[in-house]
Amino acid sequence: MDIKGNFSDFTELSSIGLTRGNVARIENGRGTLLRVETGSVWVTQDRSTKDTVLQAGESFSIERDGTTVLSALGARFALVSFEPSIPVAPTRAERFWNFWAGLYAMPSRNAMEGL
Numbered sequence: 001m002d003i004k005g006n007f008s009d010f011t012e013l014s015s016i017g018l019t020r021g022n023v024a025r026i027e028n029g030r031g032t033l034l035r036v037e038t039g040s041v042w043v044t045q046d047r048s049t050k051d052t053v054l055q056a057g058e059s060f061s062i063e064r065d066g067t068t069v070l071s072a073l074g075a076r077f078a079l080v081s082f083e084p085s086i087p088v089a090p091t092r093a094e095r096f097w098n099f100w101a102g103l104y105a106m107p108s109r110n111a112m113e114g115l
Contacts, residue, residue: 015081018072024080026068032082034070035059039078042071065091 016024018041026032034043036054043052046066053073054060062068072078090098 015079016070018070018078018080020072020074020076022072024070026062026070028065029062029068030065032062033059034062035081035083037079037081039075040073041078041080042073044069 015037018024018039034041034054036056036058038056040056041054043054043060045062045064045068047064052060070080
């Protein structure tokens, strides 16, 4: 299962089931809390040197944008629930892009009426 784009759009998916041998890839899920309801899950994040193994009842917050991969371990099935992400500060690159994009944005109609 792949969850792509802005992961916060998918928070209505409150949980996913993982079967052994299959993975779920989450794109740009920074700030999302994963909670393992049943089974155990292996979690790895793009550009991270550490992997995390979670047992039933444990949780993990996705620390970075990019790809996060979840895989069931041991048992044949694992159930993972998601809690909506908390707002996170934009990265330096996002702030830079927003600044430059703002320079070329069309002025609003209200601003033009004041001229």
